[in-house]
Amino acid sequence: MSNTPDAARDPHRPNVKLYMAVFGALLCLTLLTVAVSKLHLPRPQAIAVGLLIAAVKASLVAAIFMHLWGEDGRIPRILAAVVFFAAMMIFPILDGAFLVPSATSRVAVADQHPDEGGAAAPAAEKPAEVK
Amino acid sequence: MNATTAAVPQTSSGISNAKLGVWLFLASEIMLFSTLFTTYIVLRLSATSWPWGWTALNVPLGTLNTAILITSSVTIVMAYARAYDRDVAGFRKWMALTLALSACFLVVKAFEYGHEFSLGIGPSTSVFYAVYFTMTGLHGLHIVGGIIVNSGLLYMSYRKDCWEDPLFLGRVEGAGLYWHFVDIVWIFLFPALYLL
Numbered sequence: 192m193s194n195t196p197d198a199a200r201d202p203h204r205p206n207v208k209l210y211m212a213v214f215g216a217l218l219c220l221t222l223l224t225v226a227v228s229k230l231h232l233p234r235p236q237a238i239a240v241g242l243l244i245a246a247v248k249a250s251l252v253a254a255i256f257m258h259l260w261g262e263d264g265r266i267p268r269i270l271a272a273v274v275f276f277a278a279m280m281i282f283p284i285l286d287g288a289f290l291v292p293s294a295t296s297r298v299a300v301a302d303q304h305p306d307e308g309g310a311a312a313p314a315a316e317k318p319a320e321v322k
Numbered sequence: 323m324n325a326t327t328a329a330v331p332q333t334s335s336g337i338s339n340a341k342l343g344v345w346l347f348l349a350s351e352i353m354l355f356s357t358l359f360t361t362y363i364v365l366r367l368s369a370t371s372w373p374w375g376w377t378a379l380n381v382p383l384g385t386l387n388t389a390i391l392i393t394s395s396v397t398i399v400m401a402y403a404r405a406y407d408r409d410v411a412g413f414r415k416w417m418a419l420t421l422a423l424s425a426c427f428l429v430v431k432a433f434e435y436g437h438e439f440s441l442g443i444g445p446s447t448s449v450f451y452a453v454y455f456t457m458t459g460l461h462g463l464h465i466v467g468g469i470i471v472n473s474g475l476l477y478m479s480y481r482k483d484c485w486e487d488p489l490f491l492g493r494v495e496g497a498g499l500y501w502h503f504v505d506i507v508w509i510f511l512f513p514a515l516y517l518l
Contacts (some may be wrong), residue, residue: 204406205406210403214393221389224517228381228517230518237517237518238435241514241518242514244513245509248509249506249510252502252509257499258393263336263337269345270349274351280353280357281360
């Protein structure tokens with residue numbers, strides 16, 4: 192293909208200048224990530240900034256190096272389906288991430304769900320005396 | 323359209339089988355690493371304490387490995403560009419450079435592991451280190467897989483008939499897609515484990 196007149200019009204023709212520009216951007220973003228970590232931001236902000244920079248870097252690699260930018264629409268659609276199903280897997284699991292040991296303690300359950308036994312539960316579970 | 327072509331339904335997707343196959347394989351890889359990252363999030367959020375990555379791991383070496391892997395992503399896309407133009411010598415040079423950088427990544431990682439083991443740190447030390455060794459270990463295995471595939475392509479490039487094979491460029495592109503995916507995984511692993 193490369194030696195044919197059509198090659199010049201090929202949308203997937205490698206663009207070396209663009210690759211080098213992205214390479215420079217990726218190295219700068221890597222240094223930025225490390226520099227931001229030196230600021231010792233509070234953890235939520237540090238995680239947000241770190242993951243945002245990582246997402247930008249990953250997008251650059253996927254769009255330019257993996258040629259997703261300008262790719263046939265079917266491959267991005269396949270990827271969208273994958274991300275959807277990955278999210279379906281992740282969200283239910285994340286539910287457990289917000290459970291802390293104190294939230295599932297006997298006292299906490301009794302306090303939040305008094306109608307379901309709660310503090311009275313141990314007494315209810317006490318076996319009946321044998322006469 | 324004549325009677326013969328009208329009778330044969332068009333089944334081509336317009337995407338080469340090799341590229342479609344690699345993307346479907348990468349789809350399964352996305353699911354695999356999504357699971358691991360979710361596990362990391364769950365364990366981290368439910369832990370009573372979690373160390374900052376920079377207090378537990380060697381950030382300069384992690385940064386060096388990030389730079390090495392990003393550079394190898396450029397060299398493999400350059401190898402693809404040279405193969406696209408049928409520049410045999412250029413392809414071999416860039417692919418050999420990719421392999422050298424891949425080996426450097428593993429050497430740096432082995433040095434890190436070695437230092438941690440010498441301090442008595444292992445996967446059983448804490449949940450943080452269990453996650454660290456599992457995720458970086460699996461990523462390292464993916465690097466080894468990429469090295470095997472890329473070495474095979476470099477070896478094939480020395481056979482004259484491979485450059486006459488129209489499938490060869492697709493193979494190089496597929497290997498590149500896989501390698502960029504491995505790079506993307508590290509792009510998320512590095513801040514998640516070393517910096518946050």
